[in-house]
Amino acid sequence: MIRLARDVFFGLVIIILSAPLIIVTGVSFNQRKFMMFPPRGFSFRWYAEIFEKSAWFEALMTSLTVAASAGVIALSIAWPTSYFLWRYRITYAKALYAVGLLPFALPPVITALGMLIFWSTVGWVGRIENIVIGHGVFLVTLPMVMISLGLESIDREVIEAARTMGADDRRTFLTVILPLIAPYMVAGFAFVFVLSMNEFIISYFLGQFATVTLPVKIFSQLRSGYSPVIASAAVMFILLAVTVFGLIARFGDLPKLLGAWKPSDR
Amino acid sequence: MSAEPSSPTGRTTIGRYLPIGYASLMLGVFFLIPFGIMVVTSFYHRVGSTYEPGFEFTHYLRFFSPLFTTHLWVSIKFSVVAAAAAVTIAFPFTYFLSRYPRKVQVTALVFVLCVLSLSEVIVAYSWSVLLSRPAGISNLLVWLGLMDKPQSWSRGYWSVLMGLTYFNVPIAVLILYPQCTRLDREITEAARTMGASPVRAFFTVVVPMLRSSIMSTSILLFVFTMGAFVTPIWLGRPEDWMYAVLIGDQVLRRGNAPFAAALAMFFLAVTLVLVLVTVRLGRQREAENP
16 A cells, blocks of 8 residues: 555656656657647658758757867866875865865856856857856866765775785876776766756856857747747757666666665665 | 875976866866956946946945845745755655665666756746647646646746746755665664554654755755746746846846846855755764764
C-alpha cells in the first residue's frame, strides 16, 4: 500500500516534469506552421530549417563555438585551483577556491551585469570572446568541484608508492594523478558544455544583439512571433542533454559525481 | 603533503606557480574586477543614455520609489511560494529516489539533470505551449469531459508560478540528493520496528533529521528564483515582472547602467546574507551529525 503510494507519487512527479517536454516534442513535428498538439501531420521540416535558414544556423554555430571554448577555459581555471588546494593546502588556494564557488552561489543576472559594465568600460562590446570568457568563468564551479572530488578520492598511498619508486613531481603528476583524474575532467567539460549551450542571461547581456547564441535567438523569436523552429530547437537541446548525461551515467559514476555516498564509506 | 623544496632546476619553481597564477588572473580580471567596476558605477552620474564618473546616491535613493518597491514585492512573493512549492515536491521525491535501487536512481538522475540543464528560455516556452489553447493541457481536460472548450492559461500569476516551480524542482533534487543518500537506512528501520508507520517515520524521523538541509535548500531556491528573467517576461504580464527583469530593462532598454548596478548591489547584499545563513546551517548540520 505505502510502497504503491510512494511509486505513484514518484511517477507523478516524473510525468509532470516531462509533460512540457513531451508537448514541445509533439508540436515540433507539425506539418504546417501551427502550434498543435497532437501534431497535425508529420514532418521534419522545422528541424531542417535550423540547418537551412542562415540566422538559425549561425546561432547554432555560435552556441557550439562558445560552449566548446568555454569548456576549455573553465577546465583550465578549475584544474590548477583544485590541484593547488589538494596538493599544498595553503590559505591562498583555499581563497581562490572560494572565489571559484562564488559564480554558482550568486544570481546570474548580477554576474551578467558586472561583466556587461566591465566590457563597456573596456570598450569591447558584443564580441563572441566576451561570452566565451563569461561562460568559462561563470561555469568554473562545476569542473572545479568535480576535479576536487576526484583528487580527494585518490589514495595517497598510490602517490607515496610512485615517489618511493623514484618518480619526481612532474612524473607522478603525468603518470599517476592525471590518468586518475581524467574522467572527472571529461565530466566537468561535458557539464560546462551543456550548461553553456543553454545559458541565456550572460549571452543576452554580453551579446548586445551583435553575437546571438541559440537561446538568445529563441528568446528574440518568441518576442517577434511564433515559429515552430523554436520547438524543434528546444527538442535539440533536450536531445543534447539526454545524450551527454546518458553517456556520463553510462561510463562514469553519476551518483558519486553528484555527491552521494553510503554511510559505510565513512 | 606540504610544500617541499623545489627540484634542482629553478625553472620548475616558476613552472609550478604558473598555472595557479593564470587561474588567479582569469578569476580576478574577469570576475572580481567586473564586480568592483559595478560597485563604482552604481555611484556614477547618469547623462542622457550614458553615464560619467561621479559620486552620488541618486540611484540608491530610488529604492524608495514605487518602481522599485512593487517589483521587489512581486519578486519576493513569487520566490517564497515557488521555493516552498518546489521543496515540498522535491524533498519526498528525492528521499524516495535515494531508497530506490541504483539503476533506477541513475536513470532518474539523468532525467533530472536533463530538466535542470534546460535553458530558462526553453522551460518558459514549453510551459507557454503546455498552457496554450491550441496545444495545451486544457485539450486533455476537454477530451476527458471535464471542460467544455479548450482555454488559454498561458499568461498570468499562476503560469509564472508553475514555470518557476518547475525550474526549481530539479535544482532542489540535486541539492538534497547527497544528504538523502547519507541518511542511514537503519534509522528509519528502527523507527519502524518500534511501531511507527512509514508515514509517521518519515515525518517524525526523516524530516527533523534533514531539517537544516531543507531550510538551506529553500533559501538557495529563493535566491535562484529572485533571479528569474525569462519566465516572468514570457509567462506573465508586466505586473508580474520580477527584480531581474527590472535590472535588464534598466541597463539594456533605458541605458541606465548606474541604476541597474545599484539594483544589483542591493540584490547582491540580500544574496550574500542568505548564503551566509545557509553556510551556518551547513555547519550546524555537521555539528548535529558528525
